[in-house]
Amino acid sequence: MKKIIFILLLFVFACSKEEPKLELFSAEAFAFQLDTTWELNSSARVKGFKNIETDSGYIGKVEYHVNFYTPGQDTIKNLDFGVLNYSGIEEGTEMVIELQVELDETFKPGKYFIEYIAGDKNKPELDTLKINFELN
Numbered sequence: 001m002k003k004i005i006f007i008l009l010l011f012v013f014a015c016s017k018e019e020p021k022l023e024l025f026s027a028e029a030f031a032f033q034l035d036t037t038w039e040l041n042s043s044a045r046v047k048g049f050k051n052i053e054t055d056s057g058y059i060g061k062v063e064y065h066v067n068f069y070t071p072g073q074d075t076i077k078n079l080d081f082g083v084l085n086y087s088g089i090e091e092g093t094e095m096v097i098e099l100q101v102e103l104d105e106t107f108k109p110g111k112y113f114i115e116y117i118a119g120d121k122n123k124p125e126l127d128t129l130k131i132n133f134e135l136n
Contacts, residue, residue: 020048022062022120024129029114031103031135038103042066042114044129046084047094050122060086061121064097071110079114083121109136 029042051058062084068076080099086092097116111134119126 019050019123022046022048022118022123022125022127024116024118024127027114027116027129027131029131029133031133034102036105038107038135040099040101040103040133042099042131042133044097044116044118044131045094046097046118046127048125049086049092049095049120051086051091052122057087057089058091060092060095062095062118063121064116064118066097066099067115067117069113069115070107071112103135107135110134 024044024046027042027044029040031038031040046062046064049060049062051060064080064082064084065078066080068079070076079101084095084097086095097118099114111132113130113132116129116131117126118128
């Protein structure tokens with residue numbers, strides 16, 4: 001009897017689908033100088049968001065915030081923010097957060113950091129990823 005229960009439990013656990021964790025990955029950032037200003041381009045990918053099945057397919061929502069840190073440790077909170085929406089006939093696997101900002105002449109050469117914070121709107125998960133870049 002114990003063997004049957006063990007086999008049934010093993011079968012249930014083997015067949016259950018573990019939901020992936022929300023994850024930010026593959027972040028990149030670079031800036032190039034315009035006349036007296038800089039253009040900052042950055043992106044990060046997010047995967048592991050929950051797909052909700054609907055009559056027409058699947059939807060997923062990820063909320064994000066981007067913070068900006070200067071060499072002097074000044075912080076610009078919510079430099080960018082928004083919600084990424086996925087919809088399709090198949091389950092979504094990843095979405096891309098893109099950032100493009102012009103930095104004025106007050107931003108001096110040095111090492112800067114961008115912090116991506118993403119949260120799944122359909123399950124209580126949050127992930128954070130930092131990337132650095134230099135103005136020179």
